[in-house]
Amino acid sequence: MTEQSGQGQTLDNLLTESRTFPPSDEFAQQANAKADLYEQADADREAFWAAQAEQLTWETPWNQVLDWSNAPFAKWFVGGRLNVAYNCVDRHVEAGNGDRVAIHWEGEPGDGRTITYADLLREVSKTANALASLGMRTGDRVAIYMPMLPEAIFAMLACARLGLTHSVVFGGFSAEALRSRIDDAQAKLVITADGQYRRGKPAPLKAAVDEAVAKTPSIEHVLVVRRTDTDVEWTEGRDVWWHDTVDGQSDQHTPEAFDSEHPLYILYTSGTTGKPKGILHTSGGYLTQTAYTHRNVFDLKPESDVYWCTADIGWVTGHSYIVYGPLANGATQVVYEGTPNTPHEGRHWEIVQKYGVTIYYTAPTLIRTFMKWGKEIPAKYDLSTLRVLGSVGEPINPEAWIWYRETIGAARTPVVDTWWQTETGAIMISPLPGVTPAKPGSAQRALPGISAKVVDDQGNEVAAGGGGYLVLDKPWPSMLRGIWGDEERYRDTYWSRFADQGFYFAGDGAKYDLDGDVWLLGRVDDVMNVSGHRISTTEVESALVSHPTVAEAAVVGASDATTGQGIVAFVILRGGVAEDEAKGANAIKALRDHVAKEIGPIAKPRQIMVVPELPKTRSGKIMRRLLRDVAENREIGDVTTLADSSVMELISTGLKDTG
Numbered sequence: 270m271t272e273q274s275g276q277g278q279t280l281d282n283l284l285t286e287s288r289t290f291p292p293s294d295e296f297a298q299q300a301n302a303k304a305d306l307y308e309q310a311d312a313d314r315e316a317f318w319a320a321q322a323e324q325l326t327w328e329t330p331w332n333q334v335l336d337w338s339n340a341p342f343a344k345w346f347v348g349g350r351l352n353v354a355y356n357c358v359d360r361h362v363e364a365g366n367g368d369r370v371a372i373h374w375e376g377e378p379g380d381g382r383t384i385t386y387a388d389l390l391r392e393v394s395k396t397a398n399a400l401a402s403l404g405m406r407t408g409d410r411v412a413i414y415m416p417m418l419p420e421a422i423f424a425m426l427a428c429a430r431l432g433l434t435h436s437v438v439f440g441g442f443s444a445e446a447l448r449s450r451i452d453d454a455q456a457k458l459v460i461t462a463d464g465q466y467r468r469g470k471p472a473p474l475k476a477a478v479d480e481a482v483a484k485t486p487s488i489e490h491v492l493v494v495r496r497t498d499t500d501v502e503w504t505e506g507r508d509v510w511w512h513d514t515v516d517g518q519s520d521q522h523t524p525e526a527f528d529s530e531h532p533l534y535i536l537y538t539s540g541t542t543g544k545p546k547g548i549l550h551t552s553g554g555y556l557t558q559t560a561y562t563h564r565n566v567f568d569l570k571p572e573s574d575v576y577w578c579t580a581d582i583g584w585v586t587g588h589s590y591i592v593y594g595p596l597a598n599g600a601t602q603v604v605y606e607g608t609p610n611t612p613h614e615g616r617h618w619e620i621v622q623k624y625g626v627t628i629y630y631t632a633p634t635l636i637r638t639f640m641k642w643g644k645e646i647p648a649k650y651d652l653s654t655l656r657v658l659g660s661v662g663e664p665i666n667p668e669a670w671i672w673y674r675e676t677i678g679a680a681r682t683p684v685v686d687t688w689w690q691t692e693t694g695a696i697m698i699s700p701l702p703g704v705t706p707a708k709p710g711s712a713q714r715a716l717p718g719i720s721a722k723v724v725d726d727q728g729n730e731v732a733a734g735g736g737g738y739l740v741l742d743k744p745w746p747s748m749l750r751g752i753w754g755d756e757e758r759y760r761d762t763y764w765s766r767f768a769d770q771g772f773y774f775a776g777d778g779a780k781y782d783l784d785g786d787v788w789l790l791g792r793v794d795d796v797m798n799v800s801g802h803r804i805s806t807t808e809v810e811s812a813l814v815s816h817p818t819v820a821e822a823a824v825v826g827a828s829d830a831t832t833g834q835g836i837v838a839f840v841i842l843r844g845g846v847a848e849d850e851a852k853g854a855n856a857i858k859a860l861r862d863h864v865a866k867e868i869g870p871i872a873k874p875r876q877i878m879v880v881p882e883l884p885k886t887r888s889g890k891i892m893r894r895l896l897r898d899v900a901e902n903r904e905i906g907d908v909t910t911l912a913d914s915s916v917m918e919l920i921s922t923g924l925k926d927t928g
């Protein structure tokens with residue numbers, strides 16, 4: 270664990286935290302999940318999951334709950350057939366809830382749209398008819414590169430309805446990132462918008478699609494929503510407007526049932542190499558677990574709650590906890606297009622007040638940003654409707670947890686710290702808000718039906734108080750079914766580390782406290798977590814070395830009070846590049862912009878240092894631990910395994926010279 274992430278300070282805080290917050294009697298009594306849920310699941314795991322799956326509507330029932338005979342490739346609810354979109358939309362209308370609001374959509378400039386379940390059914394049906402008219406057939410892949418517009422949700426559900434596999438690419442990613450994802454999945458259609466509002470200003474979006482699809486022959490059409498009235502270039506025959514293609518379609522569409530294991534979506538996430546992994550999720554098990562966790566972890570009451578998850582649909586949290594989980598449960602939710610400080614820093618609280626939000630789910634990085642902006646801001650709004658607060662994306666430090674509960678939750682609401690990953694598809698470790706005495710900073714315990722362990726290097730479970738690696742020792746319904754087109758990488762990345770035991774290796778360090786609760790300690794691999802976004806060090810390194818002035822680069826995630834980790838890069842210049850010039854502010858800016866162009870603005874290094882050498886072991890592996898010491902202004906640790914122990918001195922002196 271020596272190469273552990275640079276979150277030393279957070280860890281110290283975590284390990285001395287001992288406060289607990291039991292749910293109030295009032296909350297506990299009305300909660301969906303009671304303590305007996307654990308017992309039910311322990312008594313018969315498969316029967317438990319079958320009971321959860323029965324909450325969905327199946328066209329054909331399954332004949333086997335789990336087939337793990339071809340591990341690590343799971344099949345859940347084998348033989349069952351269902352339509353995911355039908356489950357998220359039609360059945361609520363059929364049950365008489367067509368007038369219930371599905372989405373309170375709030376645009377960044379202040380415009381809005383109220384979409385009931387009956388409206389959603391019409392919109393999704395029209396979109397499905399449009400996609401079929403563009404020649405999309407069951408099994409085809411569709412890339413969705415969009416801002417937080419209702420159309421993005423219609424598009425995802427229309428794909429699900431037709432058995433198309435969507436691949437949503439975050440709208441902040443670059444043209445190059447989009448191109449490689451389209452190419453990997455061989456998508457036939459991209460759905461996008463002319464532009465997107467970002468911090469009060471329209472920014473072009475379609476331009477990036479044009480650049481990407483110039484190099485992706487698999488694309489047949491680009492379907493474009495008009496959002497910002499931005500001028501766009503147009504390729505006749507290939508490009509079509511949403512309002513021309515979708516609006517005139519029939520609002521009737523009969524959904525077809527698909528196999529429980531039909532591919533629902535691919536979502537790319539960073540791994541330890543430069544190439545993002547296309548995480549594959551399927552239908553029945555995924556929908557079962559997202560709906561189950563959404564109902565129990567957030568205590569959702571569909572008739573009365575107003576739920577808001579602040580994620581972007583470009584990430585897994587948006588897939589599972591904006592689109593599939595909440596809509597399968599018939600929830601009413603807020604979807605917000607913009608940034609939290611546009612036009613002012615109270616925007617989220619204004620929205621909570623406006624819609625009477627009762628359940629709010631966000632990321633620690635945003636909570637810490639709110640803390641920085643000051644508690645006077647939320648104090649100006651009526652937040653009394655809030656009754657459950659959630660956190661996801663990275664370990665939440667106890668200070669932020671306490672602030673969240675006290676300032677946003679009036680020292681009254683349960684806070685659920687939910688651990689999961691793109692790969693797990695749904696929440697895995699989390700308190701149950703009406704059951705668990707919550708501990709700030711700990712995700713605590715695997716949910717009923719889920720099994721997780723903290724193990725040592727050999728795969729033996731550590732004792733209470735001990736630390737090691739987090740593993741999942743039993744298959745779960747919403748688990749990834751593989752990496753798109755790369756079976757070997759799937760086995761290698763997740764199943765080879767503890768192959769003897771058959772454990773899924775999550776890539777996170779963790780420890781048990783003396784009560785046996787789990788505390789997550791950050792990544793143990795070369796994946797950084799910046800504002801809850803996973804970015805691989807290698808990906809940023811390859812972006813840097815693709816610049817003509819850079820010979821070699823090493824990237825580390827250094828602790829950052831707001832974003833969790835910040836990206837710090839060390840670069841060696843190519844011979845012949847004038848050092849003074851390359852160290853200048855303009856040159857450094859050019860490098861940062863280059864990374865933004867290659868990957869996206871979220872991957873821009875916070876800091877770039879030009880160095881004469883990089884610290885390497887004798888086998889040539891870069892010792893990021895030492896670079897983190899530099900990046901975090903710490904005394905430099907043990908250098909004995911360096912091939913050349915004077916390197917660190919060279920680096921430090923070099924940096925001092927240039928200030």
Ligand code: WTA
Nearest residue numbers: 661662663664686687688689690691789792
């Ligand atoms: C981290 C986001 C601690 C972890 C849903 C994991 C967390 C990675 C938590 C997955 C949490 C997520 N406490 N760490 N509550 N939630 N993580 O794929 O390192 O974007 O492996 O999925 O985020 O990030 P991903």
